[in-house]
Amino acid sequence: MSNNAKYSKADFIRFVMSTIEHESSDKEKAKEYLSAQGLNVDSIVSDGMKRLKLLQLQISAEKTKAEMLLAETAKHKASEWVDGLLSKIDFSLPELIKEEELTLSFRNIEKLSKEDIKKLLVKHFTLKFLEEQTKGKK
Amino acid sequence: MTFKFSKAEQIAKSTLDDCGLDDPTQFPLNEIILGRKAFYEEVPLDGKDGEIVSYHGKSIIHVNSEIPFETRKRFAAAHELGHYEMHRHLHPVFTDTEEVMMNWYKAGPQETEANEFAAEFLMPSEVFYKECERKKFGPDVIEHLANRFQVSKTAAILKFVKRGNHPVVIVYCKDNRMKWWKSSEGFRYFLEFERDKHPPTGSVAYELFTTTKIYSGDELKQDIWKSDWLRMKNDDEPDSRFFEYCLFVRSFNYSISVIWEK
Numbered sequence: 001m002s003n004n005a006k007y008s009k010a011d012f013i014r015f016v017m018s019t020i021e022h023e024s025s026d027k028e029k030a031k032e033y034l035s036a037q038g039l040n041v042d043s044i045v046s047d048g049m050k051r052l053k054l055l056q057l058q059i060s061a062e063k064t065k066a067e068m069l070l071a072e073t074a075k076h077k078a079s080e081w082v083d084g085l086l087s088k089i090d091f092s093l094p095e096l097i098k099e100e101e102l103t104l105s106f107r108n109i110e111k112l113s114k115e116d117i118k119k120l121l122v123k124h125f126t127l128k129f130l131e132e133q134t135k136g137k138k
Numbered sequence: 139m140t141f142k143f144s145k146a147e148q149i150a151k152s153t154l155d156d157c158g159l160d161d162p163t164q165f166p167l168n169e170i171i172l173g174r175k176a177f178y179e180e181v182p183l184d185g186k187d188g189e190i191v192s193y194h195g196k197s198i199i200h201v202n203s204e205i206p207f208e209t210r211k212r213f214a215a216a217h218e219l220g221h222y223e224m225h226r227h228l229h230p231v232f233t234d235t236e237e238v239m240m241n242w243y244k245a246g247p248q249e250t251e252a253n254e255f256a257a258e259f260l261m262p263s264e265v266f267y268k269e270c271e272r273k274k275f276g277p278d279v280i281e282h283l284a285n286r287f288q289v290s291k292t293a294a295i296l297k298f299v300k301r302g303n304h305p306v307v308i309v310y311c312k313d314n315r316m317k318w319w320k321s322s323e324g325f326r327y328f329l330e331f332e333r334d335k336h337p338p339t340g341s342v343a344y345e346l347f348t349t350t351k352i353y354s355g356d357e358l359k360q361d362i363w364k365s366d367w368l369r370m371k372n373d374d375e376p377d378s379r380f381f382e383y384c385l386f387v388r389s390f391n392y393s394i395s396v397i398w399e400k
Binding site: 049050051052053054055056057058060061063064065067068071101102113115116120123124126127128130131 | 155156157158159160165169170172173174175176177178179184189191192193194196197198200230231233
């Protein structure tokens with residue numbers, strides 16, 4: 001650029017930026033501009049949204065894994081709790097199911113083995129204790 | 139191609155959309171389930187393929203780690219995800235056996251919904267149809283679809299009846315007894331079906347149940363007569379040639395016959 005130039009480098013950048021600002025601040029104009037450049041705007045937006053959703057899914061999966069690690073304490077507590085329940089002389093599964101609102105779909109209670117019942121109850125109480133644990137922290 | 143979707147299929151589609159996926163083979167299924175905020179583990183389960191226990195909207199999903207085929211494990215996981223997305227607030231416990239997964243149309247409304255969800259989630263209709271397009275139907279198409287979507291041939295056949303590009307009728311037999319059938323929209327013949335009766339003696343299904351015969355390769359597709367499986371219009375109608383591809387699962391003693399016009 002010669003010393004006689006009317007406009008400086010800074011002026012040029014200001015000019016470009018103002019044009020960009022003008023084009024991109026108006027959604028429709030930005031879309032028109034990009035389409036005119038041969039780009040499929042809807043497809044770009046849709047792909048971008050998919051990537052964001054997938055990233056959110058990955059973050060959420062990591063959070064769930066961390067929560068599962070935290071649930072180990074609740075699981076241990078639930079296991080001890082269920083052992084205690086099942087060893088009680090007056091233990092009644094139908095009453096517990098009623099009390100805990102545990103409806104079983106498809107399979108009848110009679111078809112469940114003692115081990116099945118124990119495993120189901122441990123899962124149920126793990127979730128229950130985990131909720132209490134989370135509420136307690138709040 | 140436009141399809142009509144059931145409620146369960148619509149939920150499967152919106153779940154995929156929420157995940158940012160067009161095709162679930164793009165991302166590990168266990169990660170998808172964890173991403174949907176359900177606890178997921180593969181553990182040994184006695185006599186069950188999958189189980190879900192829920193409490194106040196939180197769920198633990200377990201899939202049997204001892205299921206010998208990854209494709210079946212995958213279907214069980216998607217089935218439980220279906221219960222999670224649709225039923226976790228309605229029923230706290232679902233325990234699902236192989237029988238539930240196979241008896242699609244007989245296992246009760248919520249199990250049917252979970253199966254419909256799983257089929258649509260693992261094999262999205264639009265993608266599935268594209269995979270079938272310009273292919274002449276036969277056992278190789280089923281094999282291609284099963285590999286492409288990482289599902290069993292059984293699952294691929296069941297999806298093909300609903301979303302495939304060629305009219306077929308399928309008959310499910312267990313222990314050499316007919317249990318249920320399903321036909322594509324465009325299939326214009328009547329099946330001779332009586333629940334719990336033997337399949338017709340001229341059928342491939344009957345042959346496989348009653349002998350040690352195994353068909354493979356080019357022989358998977360067998361020539362049969364129309365009158366073997368289908369009702370003739372009247373006594374004067376000349377018999378015509380059809381095909382039967384019978385998927386026989388000896389370990390569970392069930393078969394699925396796919397029948398189509400030559």
